[in-house]
Amino acid sequence: MPEGDTVLQTAARLHAALAGRVLTQADLRVPRFATADLVGRTVLDVTARGKHLLTRIDGGLTLHSHLRMDGAWRVYAAGERWRGGPGHQIRAVLGNTEHTAVGYRLPVLELLRTADEQQVVGHLGPDLLGPDWDxxxxxxxxxxxxxxxxxxxxxxxxxxxxxxxxxxxxxxxxxxxxxxxxxxxxxxxxxxxxxxxxxxxxxxxxxxxxxxxxxxxxxxxxxxxxxxxxxxxxxxxxxxxxxxxxxxxxxxxxxxxxxxxxxxxxxxxxxxxxxxxxxxxxxxxx
Structure with a gap:
C-alpha cells in the first residue's frame, strides 16, 4: 500500500530515470490533459511531498500525481516491454532515450504551473520524510x-x-x-x-x-x-x-x-x- 516511504522510493526511481533528460515521449491519458505537448522539454526533478508526487518540467510546469490505494509508476529501459498492467490502466507515459516511466491506475493526474503547486500540496502538514518535518x-x-x-x-x-x-x-x-x-x-x-x-x-x-x-x-x-x-x-x-x-x-x-x-x-x-x-x-x- 503506497504510504510516505513508498512514495519517496517512487520519487527516487522516477528522478533517477527522468531528471536532467529531455522527454522524447509524453502521453497523458486523461481527457483534460490529453493534448498537452511535453515532448522536447527537460524534466528538472521528481519530488515526494507526503503521498503526492511532483514531477517538475522546464517551462514552469509540474505533473502532479497521487497513488492512493493501488496506483503505481513503473520505470522501464527504453524498448523494454511494459509489464505493470493492461494498457487500459495506463494514465501517463514519460520517456527519454534511456528510460520510460509508465503510470498505472493513477487516480490523480494533473498538469499545473509549478508556481501553483501549493494549490495541491499546500494543505499538507509537516512531511515525516521531508525537510519541513516539524x-x-x-x-x-x-x-x-x-x-x-x-x-x-x-x-x-x-x-x-x-x-x-x-x-x-x-x-x-x-x-x-x-x-x-x-x-x-x-x-x-x-x-x-x-x-x-x-x-x-x-x-x-x-x-x-x-x-x-x-x-x-x-x-x-x-x-x-x-x-x-x-x-x-x-x-x-x-x-x-x-x-x-x-x-x-x-x-x-x-x-x-x-x-x-x-x-x-x-x-x-x-x-x-x-x-x-x-x-x-x-x-x-x-
Missing part, C-alpha cells in the same frame, strides 16, 4: 481536534503527511491504544512519543523494499510509547517476532499477537480495514 507542529495539529479518534487523526494529511493505513494500525499498537481512542484520552506524553515513533519508522523503511515495524535495528533501543492506562500488565510475553513477521497487527486478523498471543481483530474505521490487539491495546472498539 514534530512540534504535527503535535499541535493533532491536539487541535482532541475528541477525534486517534486513527482518523493520524491519517489526516493536514496534521502530518505520509502516514497511511498500515502505519496508522502499527503506531496505535506501539502506543498500546486502539485507533478509536480520542486523541485527548491518550496518557500524558504518549502522543508526543507517537509522533517521534512515526518519523523514526518511516525513516527506517525509506530504503526498504519490504516494510517492517517489528524489530528494525534503528528502533530497538528507542522506546516509542508508554502503555496506555488500563492496558493489561499480565499479558504473556513471547520471543521477538520471527524475521518473516514484518508487521505487528496490520493484515494479521485472526492470528496471534506477536507480543501477548491474543487474537488480532479487524474492523472498519472510516471505510478502511483497521487491525488491533485486544490484549495489548486499551480503549474503545466498534
Amino acid at each position: 514534530p512540534a507542529l504535527a503535535l499541535e495539529r493533532l491536539l487541535a481536534t482532541p475528541d477525534r479518534p486517534l486513527g482518523e487523526a493520524l491519517l489526516d494529511q493536514r496534521n502530518l503527511a505520509g502516514i497511511g493505513n498500515v502505519y496508522k494500525c502499527e503506531l496505535c499498537f506501539l502506543a498500546r491504544v486502539t485507533p478509536w481512542l480520542p486523541v485527548a484520552a491518550l496518557p500524558d506524553g504518549v502522543l508526543a512519543l507517537l509522533v517521534t515513533a512515526a518519523e523514526r519508522l518511516l525513516h527506517a523503511n525509506r530504503d526498504r523494499l519490504a516494510r517492517t515495524t517489528t524489530i528494525p535495528a534503528e528502533l530497538r533501543a528507542r522506546p516509542t510509547a508508554a502503555p496506555a492506562a488500563g492496558a493489561s500488565s499480565g499479558s504473556r510475553r513471547t520471543p521477538p517476532p520471527r524475521v518473516q513477521e514484518r508487521l505487528y497487527v496490520y493484515g494479521r486478523a485472526h492470528r496471534p499477537c506477536l507480543r501477548c498471543g491474543a487474537t488480532i481483530r479487524a474492523a472498519d474505521q472510516d471505510d478502511r480495514p483497521t487491525y488491533w490487539c485486544p490484549g495489548c491495546q486499551s480503549g474503545p472498539t466498534p
Whole structure:
C-alpha cells in the first residue's frame, strides 16, 4: 500500500530515470490533459511531498500525481516491454532515450504551473520524510481536534503527511491504544512519543523494499510509547517476532499477537480495514 516511504522510493526511481533528460515521449491519458505537448522539454526533478508526487518540467510546469490505494509508476529501459498492467490502466507515459516511466491506475493526474503547486500540496502538514518535518507542529495539529479518534487523526494529511493505513494500525499498537481512542484520552506524553515513533519508522523503511515495524535495528533501543492506562500488565510475553513477521497487527486478523498471543481483530474505521490487539491495546472498539 503506497504510504510516505513508498512514495519517496517512487520519487527516487522516477528522478533517477527522468531528471536532467529531455522527454522524447509524453502521453497523458486523461481527457483534460490529453493534448498537452511535453515532448522536447527537460524534466528538472521528481519530488515526494507526503503521498503526492511532483514531477517538475522546464517551462514552469509540474505533473502532479497521487497513488492512493493501488496506483503505481513503473520505470522501464527504453524498448523494454511494459509489464505493470493492461494498457487500459495506463494514465501517463514519460520517456527519454534511456528510460520510460509508465503510470498505472493513477487516480490523480494533473498538469499545473509549478508556481501553483501549493494549490495541491499546500494543505499538507509537516512531511515525516521531508525537510519541513516539524514534530512540534504535527503535535499541535493533532491536539487541535482532541475528541477525534486517534486513527482518523493520524491519517489526516493536514496534521502530518505520509502516514497511511498500515502505519496508522502499527503506531496505535506501539502506543498500546486502539485507533478509536480520542486523541485527548491518550496518557500524558504518549502522543508526543507517537509522533517521534512515526518519523523514526518511516525513516527506517525509506530504503526498504519490504516494510517492517517489528524489530528494525534503528528502533530497538528507542522506546516509542508508554502503555496506555488500563492496558493489561499480565499479558504473556513471547520471543521477538520471527524475521518473516514484518508487521505487528496490520493484515494479521485472526492470528496471534506477536507480543501477548491474543487474537488480532479487524474492523472498519472510516471505510478502511483497521487491525488491533485486544490484549495489548486499551480503549474503545466498534
